[in-house]
Amino acid sequence: MGGLAVGIDIGGTRVKLGWVEQSGRLLTRSEIATPVTATPAAVARAIAAAAGQLSAGDPPGGSPALPDRIGIGCAGLIDRRAGVVRTSPNLPTWREVPLAELVGRELGRPVHLLNDATAFVLAEAQLGAGRGSSPVVGLTLGTGVGGGIAAEGNIMGGARGFAGEIGHMSIAHDGPPCPCGNRGCLELYVGRRGIVAEYLRRAPWEPGTSAYERAGGDRRALSPRLLAAAAQDGETAAREAFAASGRMLGVGLANLANLLDPQLFVIGGGIAQAGDLILEPARRTLRERAMASGGEAVPVRPAALGVDAGLIGAGLHALSSGAAEVSS
Ligand SMILES: [Zn+2]
Secondary structure, three states, rough: OOOOOEEEEEEEOOOOOOOOOOOOOOEEEEEEEEEEOOHHHHHHHHHHHHHHHHHHHHHHHHHOOOOOOEEEOOOEEEOOOOOOOEEEEOOOOOEEOOOHHHHHHOOOEEEEEHHHHHHHHHHHHHHOOOOOOOHHHEEEOOOOOOEEEEEEEOOOOOOOOOOOOOOHEEEEOOOOOOOOOOOOOOOHHHHHHHHHHHHHHHHHOOOOHHHHHHHOOOOOHHHHHHHHHHHHHHOOHHHHHHHHHHHHHHHHHHHHHHOOOOOOOEEOOEEEEEEHHHHHHHHHHHHHHHOOOOOOOOOEEOOOOHHHHHHHHHHHHHHHOOOOOOOO
16 A cells, blocks of 8 residues: 555635545545534544545555545644644634544544645645755745745654744734734735735725726625736736735745745745736845845745645655554
């Protein structure tokens, strides 16, 4: 069974599962709705059942059994060593949930848990945009901002596995309060709500503007994706909203460049789909602010593995973690 794992990515609305090869290739995949309101034990049962069906459905290469290596990526503060979800924005009622143990008991196999952005960075560093570069710093821009640091393809975990909370790096010491307890965190400016707020600060919000028409006049329909389309239509306020968020992203990247001297930044997540609307202002600010850049700043590249990077990374994590613990 060497070289095969099940990767699982618990998102805000969907749980994605797949068989992952050491090469990063996905052999089979499926999705279930995230049971957001269910108890941890019920979530564990649902995930285990989906993983079991995956193996029974179309086992690749004639392998009949579920692989012994199982990895789960989940948003939030994840104690990787203990396999515990301390808190998660996707499962807001959870506190100190031993998810690895719960799913492991259902499947009769050890389960390796990690932060979903960490899983993304692991996959991108080993097989995606960061392949061949070290260290690689990765960020996922979505509802929140996640991140991770990989050196020689391995994640830098820190003492308890919490390293890489890049979204909660403060870039404005007296900025707005963040639910994490800090103020002026990067994700308040670069995440979904930050970009929408930057737009509403600048836009007249009246019929005739692209964003207004695309949203059908409903502010709640505003999203980075909609604003990116409005920016492509030529709406100035939408372009400026991405530029403002991009500059804040650049401030964060300059801090990271000074701290870590990375060879490459990889940017993924839904908001990264806006491409140069947000990445060009970020690159410019990074060049202006990073100490050692001399005009040659660290390259900032979009992620290469698409929406399944987290799933693949969870599988890769299980493959590297499982070797010492599982004999097959
Ligand atoms: Zn924060």
